[in-house]
Each structure stands twice: as C-alpha cells, then as structure tokens.
Amino acid sequence: METALTRSQYVRWRTAVFAIFLASGLSIATWASRVPAIKLALDVDNIEIGLMLLGAGIASIVGLSLANLVLARFGARRGMLVAMIVFAAGVAIIGVGTDLVHSYIVVVAGLVLFGLGNGAVDVMMNVEGAAIEKQSGKTILPLFHAFFSFGTVIGAGIGAAAAGWHVDVVFHTAVMAVIIVLIAFASFANVPARELTGDTEAAADKPHWRERLHTAMAAWREPRTYALGVIMLGMAFAEGGANDWLALGMVEGHGAAPAIGALGLTVFSVSMTIVRIFGGPLVDRFGRVATLRVLSVLAAGGLLLFILAPSIPLVFVGAALWGAGVSLGFPLGMSAAADDPAKAAARVSAAATIGYISFLCGPPILGFISEQIGLLNTLYILVALAVASGLASPAAKPIAGSTVGAGHTHH
Template sequence: MAEDTTLVKRSRYAVAAVFCVHGSVTGSFATRVPWIQEHTGASPGQLGLALAFPALGAALMMPLAARVSHRLGSRTALRSLLALWTLALILPSFAPNLWTLCAALLVYGGTSGMADVVMNAIGVEVEHRLHKSIMSGLHGMWSVGALLGAAVGTVAAHAGLSAQIHHLVAAVVLTVVGAVVCQFVLNIHPEDDEEPPARFALPPKSALLIGAVGFCAVFAEGASLDWSAVYLRDILDSSAGVAAGATTGFALTMAIARLTGDAVVDRFGAVRTVRWSGVVATAGGVLVVVAPTAVVAMVGFGLIGVGIAVVVPLAFAAAARSGTNASQAIAGVATITYASGLVAPSIIGGIAQASNLTVSFVVVTVLAAALAVFAPVLRTRPRVRA
C-alpha cells in the first residue's frame, strides 16, 4: 500500500511536468507568430484564417484519444501523443505559404488536443487515488510552461534567431523531457472485458452541460486575453505599455489562481468554488464595463482571471466522473471548450463592430454570471473507472 501511494505521488509530479511541457510548446509557438507571418507572406486576414486551424484540428482529433488510450494503455498513449505534439512545433515555421501553414497548424492542433485529453484523464485518475484536488494545480503548471516557453521565445526573437532554428531546438528538448517524465506517469490499462470506445464518437450527453460551463469560462478567457489591451487602448485611451499590462496581469492572475486553487477546492468543494468563482468573475466584468480609468479596468480583468481560473480543470474532473469512459467524456468537454476559444475573439469583434467593446464585455459579464448559476452541474457523481 505504501509503495502504491509512493507511485501515485510520483505520478502526480510526473503528470505536472507533462502539463508544463505541453504549455511550453504553446508558449514557444505564440511568440514566433510574427516571424511565421512574415515568412509565409500572409496578410492579417489570412493569418487569422490560419490560426483557426489548430482549434479545428483539436476538435476533429480529440474524440480519437479515448480509443488510442484504450488500445495502448495510458502511459504509452501519452508518451506517443506528447512526442507527436512537441515535434509538431517544427512544422509551422517551415511552411512556405498560407496553405501549407494551414495544413501544418491542423496537425499541430490535432496532436495537441489528443495529448491534452490523455494527460487530463491521467490527472483525474491520480486525483481520485490521492483523495484530494490536484487538477487546478496541473493546469497551473500548464500556464507556467506557457510562460517559460514564451520567455524563451521572446529571447530568441530579440536575438534575431529564426523560428525554424528556435522551434527545432525547442522541439527536440521538449520531446526528450516529455519522454523521460512520461515514464513515471500512472499507467491505466483497460479491464480484459472492457469494450473499447468508438473510433469516433460525439460528446456523451452527460458531458454537454459540463461542457457548457467550460464554454462560458473559456469564452471569458479568450475575450480577455485577446481584447483586454485593445479595450484599454480604445475605450480608456491608455498607452500601449499600460494596455499590454492588462493582458499580462490577466494571464498572471490566472496562473497564480490555478496553482493555489486546489486548496480552495479541497476546502469548499467544486460546486461552491465555481459558484463563488462566477461571482468574482462577474464582479470583474462589471468593473471592466463601468471602469472610468485604466487601473480600475485592470483590476476588473484580474478578477475575471481569478474567477475563471479553476473552472476548466474542475469541468474536466467532473466530466471524467460523468460517464463510463473518462477519456471520451473529457474529449467531449474539451471539444466544446476549444470551440469556445475559437469563436470568442471573433464574436467579441463582431459585437464591437456593431456597437462597441463595452457592449462586448457586457456579454462576457453575463457568461461569467452563468458560472454561478450552473455550478451544480459539476457536483461529484459516483466514481467510474478512468
């Protein structure tokens, strides 16, 4: 028993490292988008089209993750899919034109989504065996990895290093690190009489309401990340430096809230935590909408970040307990949340075009309030095998 506990604890740190590696790929790519745009000669509109393909690839491929995990076992599946994801980082910077860039980003997003599903399923199983919340902290480690990847990418960009060399080196390093840490994650094998999941399945009904909660949180996240700086510049006449600080502050508050969120979840439970998280995020949205100064708006964006930080990790954990196959349920919720991240920036832009950004963030505030209303759908259900 003591040995089993040691293995589970070791797996917790290993899967946290996997989340960090996964986030590092995203951070590494994001900082070199301007270089990739220049290399392919894409216009802003064409680049916007290309950047929709990662979410499309993820939505198409995530439902297959449960089948892969069932066939290979969770450890081998994660090792293989994580390697494909880290190596896919190389593809976009070598794309010579728009269409090859779209194809590269489709593969990039598909491998990302499949690895995402399997590592979350393992995280939920480790959380169950430890009898305490860890999912918020795992997603916090993803944010840490994204910040590390972005920091290295920023240094590479300032040094004039091409994205091709940068991403080639980063992919090799992250692939090696990922392969090492995957050796220590929990290995979940299906029972001998367990039916394999469908090769491709729509999200189970049990995951739809949980996915709707995740949709609201990710919508607010995408809107705040992409539009907070524009909001301060256009609505409050802030300088470029102050406006950029709003986005940085939002991302930082989310990372801190996720790293510390497990203690809150253990004390108050998932439902109460999300209910009060919705209240905090709603208060932040109201501050943004009525803000007379940039400082007030930045506080508002910070509160939105704190409020939505733990929602998606808790949605994945609830999904894993909502059906007979954790990976399939997580894939369903993840597909819905990825779709939210895909449509949020364009919907905010469309509303702003028709009226103004203030009205756009009224919509964000309403969705944040929905978190408080629909929090009970995350209530713990009888445990099923992951």
C-alpha cells in the same frame, strides 16, 4: 484490477503529468511568440495569419474528437506520447516552413499537426490528471492547469528572448521540439498503466475497445455532461476572450497605450495562475459548488468593472478579478466529470471537448460581434456566460461515492 502504487511511483506519475501540461503550454507560446517574425518572413497579411489560426483551431477540434478513439483503443499513456511527438513535429515544421522553404503551405501543415497533437493531448492529460486526483483523494487539477500556464509563460519568455536576439525561427522551433520530445519520453517512462485511463492490457481484444468507445459516446447522452459543459463553456469562453481581446479592449475602449494593454493581459494571466496554484486546497475546504459560485460572481464583477471603469487603475483591478474568476471553471469541470472512475475517460473527454471548442471558437465570434457593437459592449456576453456558469455550478457536486471536491463542511 488496479495495482497499488508506491509513494515514489505516485510522485513520479504526478511529476510526469505536470511536465506534460507544461510542454503543451510551451508549444503554444513558442508558436504565438514568433507570429510577428513568421508574418515578416512569409510576407503575409493579418487575414492570412487569421486563416493559419483557423487551420490550427480546426485541427485542435479534430484532435479533441479523435482523443476518445485513441483512449479507447490505446489508453492515455501511449496516446499522450504519440500526440506529443505529433505536436513537437508540428512546431519544428512551422520553423522549416518559415526559414528554410519560405512556404505558407508548409507552415499551415505544421500548424495542423500542432493543433491535432495539442487537441488530443489536452483531453488525455486531463484524464490522467483526474486519475491522479482519484488516487490522492485531493483536488489537484487546478495545479496541473497552473503548470500549463507556467509553460506558456516560460515559452513566451524564451520566444521574446529569441526574437530580441534575432534567433532564426527554425532554430528556435527545432530546439523547443527536441525539448518537448524529451519530456514526452521521460513522462511516458513514469506514467503507470491504470484502468481509469484505459491503459490496462487485461482484455485488449477488439470487442473490448469498441465497447469502451461505445461507453465513451454514451457520455454525450447524459444531462450532467451538458450541465458541466455550461460551467466550462462560460469560463472557457471568458478565458479565451481575455487572451484575444483584453489588451485590445484596454487600448480601443479605454484609450490605453499598447504596452499598458499588454500589461493588463499579464495581470489577468498572473491572477488566474495564482488562483490555480492555491485553488485545490480551497476547493477541498469549501467544496466545488461553493467555490464555483464565488468565482462566477468574481468573474462577472471583474468583467463589469473592466467594461465600466472610469480610470485605468480600476480597469487593472477588473482584469485581476476577471482572471481569478475564470481560473477554476475548466479544471473543476474536468474534475467533476471524472467522479465515476468507470466512466471518467469518456466524461472528461466530452466535457473537455465542450470547453475547448468554446475556448477556440468563442474569441473569433466575439471579434465578429464587436465589429457591429464595439468591443467593450461585446464583453457583456462574457458577463452573461459567467453568470450562466455560476447557475450551472450545482452540476459539479461530487456524485455518491466520490470524495474529491466535496469540501469539509460534513465533518
């Protein structure tokens, strides 16, 4: 039985989960912003950097898969605390490996912990965010994802400043690791135990958590999980593809200078973040399905404009539409997965796993294909995936008894 929360407890809970999303974004940008310094300090080439990224990516997928087990056994509240300490330790170890022991293996070990912790926390913070949506009756997951974006922007800014001032990687990562651990403990103190997130202690005997794990696995046998997976696959693939290939597409495909390519990625990111900030009220007004359909058209149209535009200003417009279009696929897929409180954790975990695997594995696949047919031609794959995402959008319709994301057309 859920205990009622006061307004103040609810606000503290929501703020704590905003902070967790922000911390995850901070950690990712901390590592990404120091790659050039790490490469120089270790004297490695791009292939070795690629192998580092692969190690982090595989560890993230393992973390995603373990999240189900952690949720069933310990609940999201304790699980998030441990996962955040793990990825904070990973961030610190990356710095130690770079500057103190000058060891490629130690940096890879740090990246494995970083990937493991981030993968696990990604599922659990979305389960927690979905529980907050249920409590409030409003679509808030896009705003949580906007806080993740804020975290990456803040982390990148701090990283750029640290690089500009020649701050040692070990000092920079140690400070960020301490900040993440402080956020973890402050958040833990303000997240209430809820049944929806597997935190209540009512029946904590072993058969009980095994039963919950069985329920979690059952989500993989439901057709709706895969239909939501298609929505998230298309949008996450197109978002991950932009992060890794948009800037290069402008440089190689449209002859832009590298700085202009970086600006193109900034336009994409800002556009995506703005729609995530204001997307919740739009979804509550027009409904999940209608919003996803419009956004898939925007994403496909933006991508086509980006590929075919005859001038750089139009390429920027394409990048902005692409960012807006892919902004809500992931959070709304999570939101839809959480419609049934009894199975929310299991379904969010399954949907998140599909989304994150496509986010992590998609860009390298695009890189391989682009070697054969050219980068801009490869982006047509993302157009097709955005269209598929739009066609699958009816799967996100709120199930009977759920009001979040239904829209106000029924009033």
